[in-house]
Amino acid sequence: MIESATFHVITTELVVGSFALAGLCFFLHSVLLFLNKDRTFMPMMDTTAHVALLFGLLSLPFAILSGIEASPSGTHTSPLLANKMLLSTAGGGLALGVLYTRWRMDRDDRPQHLHNAFGSLSTACMLLTASLGGTYTRADSLTEFLPFVKENTLLLPSWLSIVVIALILAAVFMRQSSTVQHR
Amino acid sequence: MKRKLVLLIVLSLIVPLHVSGNPGGVGNSLENMQCGGACHGDANQNATSNLQLSLQPSGTVWVGQPAELTVQISGLQSSHDIDQIGIFLLSSTNANGDIPTTDGWSILSDGMGGVNNYIEYSSVDSGVLSHSWILRSDEIGEKNLYVSVHHGDNSGTDAGSPFFGVSQAFSINVEPIPENLQRIDPDYEPPRSRDVGESTNICLETIAANNVVLEWREPFGQIYQLQTIQNDECWEAELPEALTESTIEWRAVLEGEGPQQTTPWFSLASVEPSWEADETALQLQSIAHFVFFFGLVLLLQSSKRNHDEFNEYVEESI
Numbered sequence: 001m002i003e004s005a006t007f008h009v010i011t012t013e014l015v016v017g018s019f020a021l022a023g024l025c026f027f028l029h030s031v032l033l034f035l036n037k038d039r040t041f042m043p044m045m046d047t048t049a050h051v052a053l054l055f056g057l058l059s060l061p062f063a064i065l066s067g068i069e070a071s072p073s074g075t076h077t078s079p080l081l082a083n084k085m086l087l088s089t090a091g092g093g094l095a096l097g098v099l100y101t102r103w104r105m106d107r108d109d110r111p112q113h114l115h116n117a118f119g120s121l122s123t124a125c126m127l128l129t130a131s132l133g134g135t136y137t138r139a140d141s142l143t144e145f146l147p148f149v150k151e152n153t154l155l156l157p158s159w160l161s162i163v164v165i166a167l168i169l170a171a172v173f174m175r176q177s178s179t180v181q182h183r
Numbered sequence: 184m185k186r187k188l189v190l191l192i193v194l195s196l197i198v199p200l201h202v203s204g205n206p207g208g209v210g211n212s213l214e215n216m217q218c219g220g221a222c223h224g225d226a227n228q229n230a231t232s233n234l235q236l237s238l239q240p241s242g243t244v245w246v247g248q249p250a251e252l253t254v255q256i257s258g259l260q261s262s263h264d265i266d267q268i269g270i271f272l273l274s275s276t277n278a279n280g281d282i283p284t285t286d287g288w289s290i291l292s293d294g295m296g297g298v299n300n301y302i303e304y305s306s307v308d309s310g311v312l313s314h315s316w317i318l319r320s321d322e323i324g325e326k327n328l329y330v331s332v333h334h335g336d337n338s339g340t341d342a343g344s345p346f347f348g349v350s351q352a353f354s355i356n357v358e359p360i361p362e363n364l365q366r367i368d369p370d371y372e373p374p375r376s377r378d379v380g381e382s383t384n385i386c387l388e389t390i391a392a393n394n395v396v397l398e399w400r401e402p403f404g405q406i407y408q409l410q411t412i413q414n415d416e417c418w419e420a421e422l423p424e425a426l427t428e429s430t431i432e433w434r435a436v437l438e439g440e441g442p443q444q445t446t447p448w449f450s451l452a453s454v455e456p457s458w459e460a461d462e463t464a465l466q467l468q469s470i471a472h473f474v475f476f477f478g479l480v481l482l483l484q485s486s487k488r489n490h491d492e493f494n495e496y497v498e499e500s501i
Contacts (some may be wrong), residue, residue, distance in 0.1 A: 011328040026335030034460065040250040041185070065291075074462060075462075075465065076459060076460040076461065076462040076465050077457060077458065077459050077460075078458060079458055081466055082460055085364055085465065085469050086465075086468060086469055088470040088474070089377035089470070090473040090475075090476050091476075092473055093472060093473035093475065093477040093478075093479075093480075094476045094477070094479075094480060096477050096478055097476060097477040097478070097480025097481050097484075100477075100480075100481065101480060101481060101484045104311065114483065114484060115484060116433060118480050118484075122476075125187075125191050125271075136382065137209070138209060139209070139210065153460065155460055155461075155465065155468065156464065156468050157464060158461070158463060158464045158467050161464065161467035161468045161470070162467065162471075164471040164474070164475055165467075165470060165471050165474045165475075168474050168475050168477075168478035168479075169474060169478070170479055171478060171482060172478050172482065175482055177482070
């Protein structure tokens, strides 16, 4: 039987690899968009970024669940593990938002800088999460210059989290219905 | 453009990366020898350590009784320029399945508040390093144990490389215990760590003991004695609380029909209470993060799109 720690390594590598490819493509897409040339290359970057992001997002639940299972005392016993959990869900939310908005775009629409920035930000969240994993297992990572991410966690009370969820969902539904009415 | 991109990717792949081992260590843990050979990623990177390794039990090793095994590492200043060192206690050198617990041993104390076969020293001050484990064997007979080290080196021809060394086999003879000899219950597990500010109640289960005295000390410091009270199950005494993060050692002196028996020194580490968050609140916040950032992307992008459509409509109208 495969151990959850081993399974976590496999799924994490899938997530990190996919998100890193997506982030690179989002960045290059923005660069090409900024330079306003090579129109033939841009759809390739756009497609690659979103397919890689989708693959990373599909692997993400397995990485999170195996990570929780692999932690001997639970993610709530270390600020570093808590930050890993919060960063990965933030990155997952950004990725899902980016994919959803891309899916809802018209056939002729092309993602703009803001869209690419959100995609790149989700990659940054995932890479930082992976880096924290390096700190946790090896006591060394490329983000040693960010000590506050390892020692502190901004924790919300449960009721505030519920309020945030309710507010955002309400805002999203209102925006959707408002868009339909105006059209 | 395509050529430039391919060139960029190829260049980024052939740029040599700075590779070092685990400069921060991997932490005290249960590790096979394979970790010493390949925790650095590739066993081929290893250089051979010149440290001298030895292992010595402090007395007769009785079956079912705790035994102190002292590892001595010498040549630390003369052979290598070392900042920190990791030490393994192994039951074989197969590279897997060689944690002593797989060979009939129980690790009662690793001397650092845990029950690991691999421990790390974050600094090395002298040329000789001694470290003790307390093990208990459940089987009679001869057993082999090995000592292994891995470390770095700040100077010399292999500076920066991970160094690995493993000792010869040290034979430990586990003997049957005389029937009426006073002893600790073979299932007794000594406490290993506690929070700062908490005293510790020791409840020592024994066999054939008429009286038990507990002794405690700071490592290699003055010894204090505690009288125990016998209740139905065990001999009880209370070790004083620690005011700061520190380690004390305690042992039991057992009297009975046989010659006086003294247990090894058990380490008891006092640590600051660990950080702990409300698990439910953390899970809810994770969901909130997911929903918040998902919503943020949707709301910001759709508002921008509506704004653009509105501008196009205004321009067309004009």
